[in-house]
Amino acid sequence: MANYSATSPYSNTQKSNGKLGLLSKRSFPHETDDLIYEIDPTYNNRPDLLAYDIYGQSGWWWVFSVRNPDILVDPVFDFVTGVSIYLPQKRTLENTLEI
Numbered sequence: 001m002a003n004y005s006a007t008s009p010y011s012n013t014q015k016s017n018g019k020l021g022l023l024s025k026r027s028f029p030h031e032t033d034d035l036i037y038e039i040d041p042t043y044n045n046r047p048d049l050l051a052y053d054i055y056g057q058s059g060w061w062w063v064f065s066v067r068n069p070d071i072l073v074d075p076v077f078d079f080v081t082g083v084s085i086y087l088p089q090k091r092t093l094e095n096t097l098e099i
Contacts, residue, residue, distance in 0.1 A: 007097055009062040028067050028088050028096050035087040044081045055090050063093060 003015075014021040043050040047061035055063075065075035068085045072078045088096075 007057070007059060007099060009066070026066055028063065028092060030067075030086070031088065031092050033089055034067070034092075035089075036084055037087045038084045039079060039081055041081045043079070045076055045079055047075060047079045054087065055093065060093065063088065 009026060039050075047064050048058040051060040051063065052058040062075060064079065064085055064087070065072040067088055071083060071085055
């Protein structure tokens with residue numbers, strides 16, 4: 001089984017006997033410069049589109065649920081118009097993910 005990249009939500013999860021173990025959740029520091037963002041209709045149920053538009057990486061969609069675990073329990077179906085979430089700055093992600 002391949003190792004997951006630093007940008008994957010699974011990168012901290014242990015693997016044994018070729019199988020992925022229980023998910024080891026990642027976290028991001030809560031910074032004072034995190035932005036509060038109200039989800040626009042354009043991004044309703046599409047965290048991948050917002051991740052691409054603000055970070056240039058659609059694969060970073062999972063960051064929103066990690067940063068807002070009490071708001072986005074389901075990272076796609078809770079990602080709806082009108083919900084306010086915190087958005088980490090791109091440099092915070094790069095530092096935390098060590099990329």
